[in-house]
Amino acid sequence: MKLLKTITSYIPAVAIAFVLSLFIGIFVFQPYKVVGQSMEPTLQDDQRVYTSKLARTFSHMPAYGDIVVVDSRVNRERSFWDNIVEQPLIQLIRGASNDRTFYIKRVIGKPGDVIEIKNQQVYRNGEALVEPYIKEKMNPSQDSKWVIPDNHIFVLGDNRNNSEDSRVLGPIPFDHIMGIEEIK
Template sequence: MKWLKEIWGWVGSFAIAFVFAVLIGIFVFQPYKVDGHSMDPTLHDRERVYVSKLPHTFSYVPNYGDIVIIDSRVDRDRTFKDDFMGNPLFLLITGKTDDQVFYVKRLIGKPGDTIEIKSHQVYRNGQLLDEPYIKEAMNAPDGKWTVPAKHIFVMGDNRNNSRDSREIGFIPLDHLMGKKIL
């Protein structure tokens, strides 16, 4: 009988630790892996980044120029189930992957901003952005976007090899998973 109590104590401890780890992964802190070259030269393919989930948890917008993680499925609403299923512990246990839906990008525009590309350069609200982090001159057609309320505009640092707001559209704030901290 004593050994049964011992086993039950261990099971309870592991269960509490598991719940605690899942909650931290959903609401506070989560690792992500860079997949591709859209953030070269700042971040490289297969590099691991650690992300503060607080912008997602408390629905606030990080600063201009911050590196953020987004859910690229902007054509659908996110639910708590998405947050739970995207938790690294859940993915590890089930053997599932994130299906490459999470993108690492740089925050360029906040709600109400006007983003314009002209002569291969990016302007925010009429001001040319100083972007020492981009890989090379951008070969993109001119365009102009006004960021709607509760959305952001993101771009990769490797502008010629990046699937970002120019292609997938504005990112709803609930699709902003967090910002890079390490």
């Protein structure tokens, strides 16, 4: 009987810790794991990154060059429920799936920007970008152009020849930015 009483006395503390953990993961910061080589040489496969969610919480647009985690399911609306069920603690309880929903990419364009890729070079608003962080020059491809709409960003991987990014997904809605990992 004493053991049961001791166990039940811990329930409020465990419940508070659980709720606090969810709050921190939804609004403050969250860890993610790099899957694949799309951000090489900046980030390596299986590397852990910790993203700040404060910019998202306070609706602050990331800066050019920031590394962001985005929800790649751009053709669906995100809900607050998504933020809850995607928390590591909830994934642990539910039995985490191995889906590749979240991509880690670099911000290249913001609302109103015109992004062009021509002759293996990225241009923002007509100016060629200086990108010392990329792994190698892009393979030759068809020239492309995007005008970034309001509340969207344009992202690319640092390993341009091995990255599924805005060239495939299109501009990313602001509410699909999960967090920002600022590497300076």
